[in-house]
Structure formats: C-alpha cells, structure tokens
Amino acid sequence: MKDLKLAGLKTERSTIEVNGVTIGGQEIILMGGPCAVESSLQMSQSAETVKKAGGKILRGGVFKPRTSPYSFQGLGLEGLNYLVQAAKEQNLLCVTEVVDAASLELVAGKVDILQIGARNMQNYELLKLAGKSKQPIILKRGLSATIEEWLLAAEYILASGNPQVILCERGIRTFEPSTRNTLDLSAVGVAKELSHLPVIVDPSHAAGRRDIIASLSKAAIAAGADGLLIETHPNPDEAVSDGPQSLTPEQFIELAGQLAVVAQSVKRVFRFGGQETLGDLRSQIDIVDQSIIELLADRMQIVRKIGDQKRLDRVKDTSRQNEITQRLMNLAAERQLPPDLVKRIYPLIFEYAVQSQIKSKLAQDQELEAALYPLGSK
Ligand code: PEP
Ligand code: MN
Numbered sequence: 001m002k003d004l005k006l007a008g009l010k011t012e013r014s015t016i017e018v019n020g021v022t023i024g025g026q027e028i029i030l031m032g033g034p035c036a037v038e039s040s041l042q043m044s045q046s047a048e049t050v051k052k053a054g055g056k057i058l059r060g061g062v063f064k065p066r067t068s069p070y071s072f073q074g075l076g077l078e079g080l081n082y083l084v085q086a087a088k089e090q091n092l093l094c095v096t097e098v099v100d101a102a103s104l105e106l107v108a109g110k111v112d113i114l115q116i117g118a119r120n121m122q123n124y125e126l127l128k129l130a131g132k133s134k135q136p137i138i139l140k141r142g143l144s145a146t147i148e149e150w151l152l153a154a155e156y157i158l159a160s161g162n163p164q165v166i167l168c169e170r171g172i173r174t175f176e177p178s179t180r181n182t183l184d185l186s187a188v189g190v191a192k193e194l195s196h197l198p199v200i201v202d203p204s205h206a207a208g209r210r211d212i213i214a215s216l217s218k219a220a221i222a223a224g225a226d227g228l229l230i231e232t233h234p235n236p237d238e239a240v241s242d243g244p245q246s247l248t249p250e251q252f253i254e255l256a257g258q259l260a261v262v263a264q265s266v267k268r269v270f271r272f273g274g275q276e277t278l279g280d281l282r283s284q285i286d287i288v289d290q291s292i293i294e295l296l297a298d299r300m301q302i303v304r305k306i307g308d309q310k311r312l313d314r315v316k317d318t319s320r321q322n323e324i325t326q327r328l329m330n331l332a333a334e335r336q337l338p339p340d341l342v343k344r345i346y347p348l349i350f351e352y353a354v355q356s357q358i359k360s361k362l363a364q365d366q367e368l369e370a371a372l373y374p375l376g377s378k
Contacts, residue, residue: 006158007151007165007195014196016164018112018136019093021056023166024198026287028263028270029227031095031200032252033059035242036072037079043086045234049249051090053256054272057113058087058094059229063103064241065119072240077106084110095138104129112136118143118170118205121153131160138229140168140202143181147190154197167191167199168229169220171206180208180245183216185223192224200227204245210236213247214255218262221270230255267291296349300356307357308364315357321350 001008015024023029032050037043037060047058062079064072075082080096087094093112098104099120107114113136120126121142130137137157141150154165169188171181183206191199201220203213217228233239233246247255256272263270264283267290307315325346329339 001148001151001194004151004155004195006163007155007197009194010196012196013192014163014198016136016166016198018164021093023136023200024226026267026269028221028225028259028268029057029200030055030256030259030270031057031059031227031229032232033083034061034233034239034246035204035231036061036064036240037075037083037096038240040082040085042234043082044089045249046232047086047090047092049232049234049252050092052249052273053253054270055256056093058083058090058092059096059115059231060086060094061097061241062107063097063099065097065099065117066241080107080110098126098130100126101129104133108133108135113138113166115168116140118145121145121150124156127153127156128160131157131162133162135162136164136166137162138166138168138200140170140205141172141184141187143173145172147187147194150187151191151195154195165197166227167195167197168202169199169206169225170202170204170229179206179212181206183207183220185219188220188223188225198226199224200229201225202229204229204231204242204247208245210245210247210251213245214251214258217255218258221259221262221268222266224266228259299349300353303353304356304360307360310357310361312358312361312365315361316354321346 013024015022021029030053032055033046034042043060050058060083062074062076062083064074066073083094083096095113095115096107096111097115097117098107114130114133115138116126116130118140121140139154154167157165169184171183174182176182183203188199188201203216203220207213207216213230217230220228230252231242231246232249232252233243234249236243236246236248239246259270260272267287269284325342328342328346332339332342
C-alpha cells in the first residue's frame with residue numbers, strides 16, 4: 001500500500017515497551033476498566049478487578065467524546081487523578097482518551113498510554129500532536145474507516161515523530177443492528193499483514209452487549225490480536241456510560257481465566273492473575289520446544305538442498321562446521337549460555353545433516369539411473 005512509508009510492513013514486527021509491559025510480543029496484554037471514570041471508589045474497584053484478572057493496564061475515559069451533547073462528558077482532571085491513583089494502587093499502567101490539544105497537554109506524562117478514539121481517528125491535527133508526544137498511542141479504528149484510512153492515520157502519528165502506535169480494532173458500522181457495531185476480525189490479520197504495528201481488539205464497543213464479549217475476546221486472540229481492551233464496571237447497571245456492554249468484575253475475571261488456553265493454541269501466552277504459575281511456565285517451554293523442532297526441520301530442509309548441489313565426496317566440510325560452531329559458541333556466550341552446550345549439540349546436528357545429504361544424493365542418483373536405464377541394464 002503506497003504511502004505507508006513508516007507504518008508499512010518491515011522484516012520485523014514492532015513491539016512497544018511501556019514501563020515494563022511489552023505490547024506486540026508473545027504475551028497477550030489485557031487492558032480493562034470502565035468506559036468513563038466516575039468516582040475514586042469505582043476506579044479502585046475496577047483496578048482491583050483488572051489486577052486479579054492478570055490485566056496490565058487500567059482504562060477509563062475522563063474526556064468522553066459522546067454522540068449526544070447531553071450525555072455525560074467526563075470528569076476531566078478530577079477523573080484523571082482517580083484513574084492514575086487507582087492504577088498506582090494496583091501497580092498497573094493506565095490509558096485514557098485525549099480529544100484535543102488541551103486534553104493531551106493535561107494528561108501527558110500522567111498516564112502511560114494515550115488513546116485516540118474512533119471519532120477522532122481522522123482528526124489530523126490531533127494525530128500530528130500525538131506524533132509530537134513521547135508516549136505510546138492507542139489508535140482506534142474510525143467508525144466507518146477502511147483499513148487503509150486507519151493505517152494512514154497511524155502514518156500521521158509516525159510521520160510526526162512518534163513510533164509508538166498501537167492499532168485498535170473496535171468494530172465498524174454495518175447494516176447489522178443486533179450489535180452496536182460489527183467486530184471486523186479480518187482487520188486484525190490484514191493490518192498485521194500490511195503493517196508492523198501491534199494490533200489490539202476492543203470487543204466492548206464492537207458488540208455493545210456484554211453477552212458476547214467473552215467469545216469475541218477469544219476469537220480476537222485466535223485471529224492474532226496482541227491484546228484486548230475490555231470495559232468492566234463494578235456495577236454495570238449503574239454505569240454512566242456503556243453499562244450494557246460492560247462486564248461485571250466476576251465476568252471479567254472469569255473471561256481472563258479462559259484466555260490462557262486460547263493464547264497457547266496460537267503460540268501466545270496470557271498470564272491469568274498476573275502470576276506465572278508452574279503451568280504457565282511449562283506451556284511457555286512447550287512453545288519454545290516446538291519452535292526448536294520446527295527450526296531444526298527447516299535447517300534440515302536447507303541442508304538437503306545444499307546437498308543436492310554438492311558432489312558426494314564433498315558432503316562433509318569440516319572447516320565450515322568449525323566455523324559455524326565457533327560463531328555459535330560466541331553467540332551462546334553473549335546470551336549467557338554455556339558455549340559447551342553448542343559444542344556438544346552441534347556435532348549431532350552436523351552428523352544428521354551429512355547423513356541426510358548422503359541419503360538425498362543417493363536417492364537422486366538412483367532416480368537418475370532409473371531414468372537413464374529404464375530396463376535396469378547399464
Ligand atoms: C472508549 O474506548 O471509551 C471509546 C469511546 O471507544 P471508541 O472511540 O472506540 O468509540
Ligand atoms: Mn465506552
């Protein structure tokens with residue numbers, strides 16, 4: 001896609017490090033909290049819920065861009081203090097939405113991540129200001145924005161000097177009235193195909209109803225999302241905004257408890273309760289072990305191709321083996337691994353590589369012979 005000069009796909013995916021939390025790495029990052037900050041108690045209860053679930057980031061809007069001018073517009077600075085304080089109590093990071101230059105200036109440096117909402121995705125002056133900020137930006141997809149428009153909005157922020165953009169799919173407007181919006185999970189795959197930026201999913205604003213948030217969240221992880229942004233409220237029936245889509249604390253924690261297996265099935269990790277249990281650590285090891293075998297299989301395949309280009313008496317190349325071993329021993333030392341490990345493992349890998357080259361070469365020779373002398377007579 002043209003003009004995605006900075007947001008376009010590079011060889012490596014970007015991860016965003018924010019005060020000890022990595023977004024876009026192997027771990028699925030859960031963010032949760034109410035739509036709007038209402039009170040100090042509501043925020044400390046929400047923070048407790050997010051923490052118990054293993055969430056890392058507390059959300060809460062203090063400047064609310066509401067569809068109706070008569071709806072609650074947010075508590076502003078007072079709310080910001082409740083959000084920051086509650087996050088601090090539970091050792092969580094926090095995110096809030098900015099809507100203009102004044103709100104950006106007010107929250108800058110106080111929260112860990114700034115959010116640009118769906119309604120402001122094409123507010124180019126705001127995007128440029130966010131680009132001047134040093135803080136990570138969650139950029140929601142606009143209500144009716146194409147993926148290209150969304151990525152170009154991200155490009156505005158990147159082009160203005162801020163490389164830390166997290167894309168957030170939050171549902172788009174369609175003809176379907178049974179949900180508030182339609183969660184476009186294909187957008188996760190497409191955005192990750194076109195861009196190196198992390199992509200998270202907000203199922204709450206997509207669904208508009210709490211009964212399908214759990215299944216959409218799991219589907220989002222399966223679709224490749226790097227994180228989830230989910231609304232939860234200590235008492236959704238009394239929420240000043242988005243109550244019907246907010247999970248109760250119990251539902252939020254229950255959902256989080258189901259995410260680890262889904263994450264594992266797509267080679268990702270989610271740490272329920274924030275703690276690394278023995279089971280979590282074992283599943284991380286299983287993922288690494290699987291990658292080791294897959295990489296060894298890839299190596300063997302390349303080795304066979306090389307073998308096909310060599311003469312049978314040149315299959316074993318000791319000086320090349322020594323060179324590889326030495327290089328990997330140095331690398332091992334750099335990564336705090338005993339170099340001796342390389343010295344012991346690699347001779348085996350070389351031995352099987354040579355055997356497989358010989359086998360593949362002999363099979364090739366036999367095939368050639370059969371083609372040349374179909375009747376078996378030389
Ligand atoms: C929000 O996250 O509170 C919000 C208003 O979301 P969106 O901009 O996606 O509607
Ligand atoms: Mn909301």
